Amino acid sequence: MAPKTLYDRIWDAHVAHSAPDGTCLLYVDRHLVHEVTSPQAFEGLRLANRRVRAPEKTIAVPDHNVPTTDGREDPKNMTEDSAIQVAELDRNARDFGINYYPVSDVRQGIVHIVGPEQGWTLPGMTVVCGDSHTSTHGAFGALAHGIGTSEVEHVLATQTLIQKKSKNMKVEITGKLAEGVTAKDVTLSIIGNTGTAGGTGYVIEYCGSVIQNLSMEGRMTVCNMAIEGGARAGLIAPDDTTFDYVRGRPHAPKGALWESALTYWRTLYSDADAEWDKIVTIRGEEIAPVVTWGTSPEDVLAITDVVPSPNNFVGGKVDAVTRSLEYMGLTPGTKLADVKIDTVFIGSCTNGRIEDLRAAAKVLRGKKVKSGLRAMVVPGSGLVRAQAEEEGLADIFRTAGFEWRHAGCSMCLAMNPDQLAPGERCAATSNRNFEGRQGRGGRTHLMSPAMAAAAAITGTLTDVREMMT
Amino acid sequence: MKKFTTLTGIAAPLPLVNVDTDMIIPKQFLKTIKRSGLGVHLFADMRYDEDGQEIADFVLNQPRYQGCSILVTGENFGCGSSREHAPWALLDYGIKCVISSSFADIFYNNCFKNGILPIQLPADAVAILTKDAEKGSNARIIVDLADQSVTTADGKTFSFELDPFKKHCLLHGLDDIGLTLEKAEVIDSFESKLALEQPWI
Ligand code: SF4
Numbered sequence: 211m212a213p214k215t216l217y218d219r220i221w222d223a224h225v226a227h228s229a230p231d232g233t234c235l236l237y238v239d240r241h242l243v244h245e246v247t248s249p250q251a252f253e254g255l256r257l258a259n260r261r262v263r264a265p266e267k268t269i270a271v272p273d274h275n276v277p278t279t280d281g282r283e284d285p286k287n288m289t290e291d292s293a294i295q296v297a298e299l300d301r302n303a304r305d306f307g308i309n310y311y312p313v314s315d316v317r318q319g320i321v322h323i324v325g326p327e328q329g330w331t332l333p334g335m336t337v338v339c340g341d342s343h344t345s346t347h348g349a350f351g352a353l354a355h356g357i358g359t360s361e362v363e364h365v366l367a368t369q370t371l372i373q374k375k376s377k378n379m380k381v382e383i384t385g386k387l388a389e390g391v392t393a394k395d396v397t398l399s400i401i402g403n404t405g406t407a408g409g410t411g412y413v414i415e416y417c418g419s420v421i422q423n424l425s426m427e428g429r430m431t432v433c434n435m436a437i438e439g440g441a442r443a444g445l446i447a448p449d450d451t452t453f454d455y456v457r458g459r460p461h462a463p464k465g466a467l468w469e470s471a472l473t474y475w476r477t478l479y480s481d482a483d484a485e486w487d488k489i490v491t492i493r494g495e496e497i498a499p500v501v502t503w504g505t506s507p508e509d510v511l512a513i514t515d516v517v518p519s520p521n522n523f524v525g526g527k528v529d530a531v532t533r534s535l536e537y538m539g540l541t542p543g544t545k546l547a548d549v550k551i552d553t554v555f556i557g558s559c560t561n562g563r564i565e566d567l568r569a570a571a572k573v574l575r576g577k578k579v580k581s582g583l584r585a586m587v588v589p590g591s592g593l594v595r596a597q598a599e600e601e602g603l604a605d606i607f608r609t610a611g612f613e614w615r616h617a618g619c620s621m622c623l624a625m626n627p628d629q630l631a632p633g634e635r636c637a638a639t640s641n642r643n644f645e646g647r648q649g650r651g652g653r654t655h656l657m658s659p660a661m662a663a664a665a666a667i668t669g670t671l672t673d674v675r676e677m678m679t
Numbered sequence: 680m681k682k683f684t685t686l687t688g689i690a691a692p693l694p695l696v697n698v699d700t701d702m703i704i705p706k707q708f709l710k711t712i713k714r715s716g717l718g719v720h721l722f723a724d725m726r727y728d729e730d731g732q733e734i735a736d737f738v739l740n741q742p743r744y745q746g747c748s749i750l751v752t753g754e755n756f757g758c759g760s761s762r763e764h765a766p767w768a769l770l771d772y773g774i775k776c777v778i779s780s781s782f783a784d785i786f787y788n789n790c791f792k793n794g795i796l797p798i799q800l801p802a803d804a805v806a807i808l809t810k811d812a813e814k815g816s817n818a819r820i821i822v823d824l825a826d827q828s829v830t831t832a833d834g835k836t837f838s839f840e841l842d843p844f845k846k847h848c849l850l851h852g853l854d855d856i857g858l859t860l861e862k863a864e865v866i867d868s869f870e871s872k873l874a875l876e877q878p879w880i
Pocket of ligand 1: 273274320321322341343558559560618619622623640641
């Protein structure tokens with residue numbers, strides 16, 4: 211048999227139909243739904259008198275719009291249009307009989323955190339959601355990618371997606387990471403290396419010793435940002451780390467079913483002689499704690515670096531850099547570690563899991579947020595929040611001067627009340643630093659939770675390694 | 680979905696790279712539960728100032744680009760989120776064709792579901808079309824989907840590549856879901872096979 215990549219294997223196992231020109235109907239094992247990209251899809255179903263084909267494989271949770279302050283279950287605390295979207299999701303979940311975690315449920319949270327947490331995401335599956343960061347679930351060795359609303363409707367109605375196969379790309383991170391370097395630094399450094407279009411047309415498999423040594427949560431952070439590198443999806447071959455994480459989750463298989471699942475999951479890897487259309491190799495030792503300086507996730511530099519000049523670039527990027535430096539209010543040559551910030555945001559589907567909160571709390575223990583700075587922690591789910599409270603992390607954050615919020619997307623995209631003011635500069639653990647992403651005129655620097663915590667203490671972008679002595 | 684066959688129209692140049700979906704339609708406009716009405720918010724942060732007044736030199740605010748139906752733009756257009764509000768906003772504004780040297784994957788797919796034709800051409804061809812578009816309303820561009828060609832006002836023609844299935848659906852305005860439901864039996868039997876092989880799903 212011809213050697214296969216992991217992507218080839220999962221793909222082949224899900225093709226329900228293939229046309230001579232290579233257009234396939236790919237069967238979808240899990241469909242995750244949130245309030246912003248689904249109302250028009252459900253409306254389409256109603257208009258055509260169609261049902262949801264597999265409601266038991268469909269899971270919905272509101273996350274983008276919901277406020278993260280106390281009393282948020284009360285629609286009066288939401289803007290009218292947000293309340294309508296959330297109410298629509300309530301109604302659609304009920305009418306179509308799909309699995310649902312309403313705002314009042316402790317299991318509610320960001321869709322990409324809830325899926326894995328509840329054991330909906332399993333190795334070897336196909337997972338889709340009307341959200342680009344669906345790539346997160348690839349950490350389990352599941353083929354997972356974002357889709358548009360028309361495709362959401364298509365999946366609801368048919369449980370399949372019309373797809374053509376992407377190319378195979380391997381990103382190998384060799385060796386090991388230095389002290390103070392995290393999964394977020396790895397994933398940002400990869401995008402810094404390949405560019406935001408470097409993965410366009412590909413599904414990436416991340417491998418190498420650095421990836422193998424990451425925890426499940428770290429792997430999710432890496433795959434989460436595959437989309438920022440332009441890839442359709444990111445994958446990591448499942449191993450014992452994966453199986454240990456999945457075991458015992460509410461929707462994971464149990465007993466004999468678990469054993470047969472495990473036997474199958476152990477066959478999910480890329481053959482040693484598999485062919486790749488593109489290979490990128492990065493030495494783990496060369497990855498430093500990084501921050502972004504511009505308005506594209508590829509604008510990544512080590513925290514020890516300086517703000518670049520447009521002259522360092524070529525082609526269309528020269529204008530883009532000029533524009534983004536102006537937007538960011540930065541002067542070439544300024545040390546990144548001298549850039550003052552106004553706000554710190556710890557959360558999002560990239561870094562809103564318990565290990566992220568632990569990493570930030572470790573830096574913050576016994577310290578205070580720089581006076582005048584606004585700082586907030588938004589756990590990725592109600593369960594993450596509960597666990598952090600139990601472990602005493604919430605107290606560390608509160609004592610340091612952070613606001614301790616409820617679960618949701620919050621300031622990652624500012625569709626809810628959590629927003630930056632024009633010109634406000636934020637150290638953020640989320641995944642996008644686009645113009646206006648966190649609020650019109652807001653300036654975002656992406657980094658790891660530990661780096662964001664360090665910045666909260668000093669009030670400038672900071673090398674967390676200096677605080678680790 | 681409306682058919683796309685040929686299009687003759689004014690092309691607006693937007694020579695920026697990495698135009699992301701937050702630029703195309705900022706998130707505050709995603710709170711709608713409808714597909715229509717987003718055109719006034721297209722490129723909102725670049726198009727209007729903080730008081731909601733039009734910024735005069737933004738391309739869509741210039742008199743000579745009023746009524747434009749084609750956008751000629753920089754590489755990696757449509758990167759960022761999966762929001763279909765981006766093509767909805769373009770379409771509602773009246774843009775039915777976007778020409779670039781490359782597109783982000785999800786945005787590219789979303790266009791076809793809404794009757795918008797994204798055309799990928801080599802960077803030097805896009806540069807020529809951008810120059811041409813800079814002439815404003817005198818320079819109408821002709822797009823022919825069946826023929827897979829783009830022709831400038833002075834008769835220069837470029838041909839583009841396109842997936843045959845996507846082309847077919849766009850030319851005939853076909854609804855994907857209807858097409859797929861015709862294969863319901865195939866999906867049924869796949870589902871039964873899956874239930875036997877991977878009963879834990
Ligand atoms: S946390 Fe941010 S990136 Fe993740 S799903 Fe929410 S809005 Fe999207």
